[in-house]
Amino acid sequence: MVARQAVADAHRHEWAFVLAATVRVARDLDLAEECVQEAYAAALSAWERDGIPGNPAAWLTTTAKRRAMDAIRRERTFRSRLPLLVEPEEAVDELAPDTLDEHDEGEAVDLEDAVPDERLRLIFTCCHPALAQEAQLALTLRLVCGLPTPDVARALLVSEQTMAARITRAKKKISAARIPYRMPRPAELPDRLTSVLGVLHLFFTAGHTAPSGPALMRTDLADRALHLARTLHALMPDEPEVRGLLALLLVTDARRATRTGAEGRLLRLQEQDRSRWDRTALAEAHELIVAGLRGGRAGRYLLQAAIASLYAQAPTYQETDWPQIVALYDRLLALWPSPVVALNRTVPLSMTQGPAVALAQVEALEQDSRLSGYQYLPAIKADLLHRLGRTDEASAAYRQARELTRNEAERAFLTARLTDRETPPA
Structure with a gap:
């Protein structure tokens, strides 16, 4: 045993x-x-x-x-x-590439000692520009993160069958194109950096909120993603988006100890004890954000880090600078028109313009096929309906979100929201 x-x-x-x-x-x-x-x-x-x-x-x-x-x-x-x-x-x-050498019993000559982490080398291999970005993300989440194919499918908002085929095709293309298993040369790094950053972000996200299982988090994945982000920052210290990604992971992870309460119950942001947030991590993230903003035009990770930092800087949830967060989301959407970003924007929007305005935007996003099966859309919709007093519709939306959710801590939270009709609106 x-x-x-x-x-x-x-x-x-x-x-x-x-x-x-x-x-x-x-x-x-x-x-x-x-x-x-x-x-x-x-x-x-x-x-x-x-x-x-x-x-x-x-x-x-x-x-x-x-x-x-x-x-x-x-x-x-x-x-x-x-x-x-x-x-x-x-x-x-x-x-049969010459991977064996008589004098060293098969150990390949290591020309990449500057990057001490084997996993980061594999990420750069999987993020070769010969592969489509969707294939890069899928392959890396499966191989480097070790996520089961169903969890990878949920993370990338596609069916399990589609994801399995995508991973198989990516492996075959690497073999057919004879893509070398090594770190790219310095001149090749920019072509792969966007994909590498995307992989590390999804890697961390899969640890921050596990796609499935009994616990809210998989701390081993979150820790590993943070380590790889630090390694990448050491390799490319002057890249603003590398700084931005590391800052985003730090400020998000700073709340780790307060995200669950007794018996693993999920705690919303307004319920968390802010005095227990990791102030060292928040200060490091702030320095990275300031340095990145000084470097020129902010990219998507730097903007996301700035949004997360504003949430963390507020003394209380009610004192959050909602208008500034909405403004940053507007900049982020202009740069990265993602439906997930648009959905996340509805949360601060509801605090500045009211739940009815935010609900209209959520309902418009329901028409986007990319969000079909995304459990956070009905969850946000349910909260907005609840705040508007439309309890029957809110209950239906909570049920839909619960059916789509595979993380047991999140399912328990949604069940509590569904059954506790007398919970005062947020």
């Missing part, structure tokens, strides 16, 4: 690291995934028999790499013994 729990913990915390390290030897995503899965399966019996190693990640990585090298050797041996069934020798070399 102890060994099984240790394997489960290692899968939760170390999967992305082990996979990223194995990919550099295997040079093939499917092979790397297969070898990593075999390593975890082997750990179940080996750790039960021999005890849990001092460094489980290193044990798993070594085992997975050895399996990958064995598979490559078997493939080469098979091809060398069946010359009449394969293409000429040049094609054999092309199909």
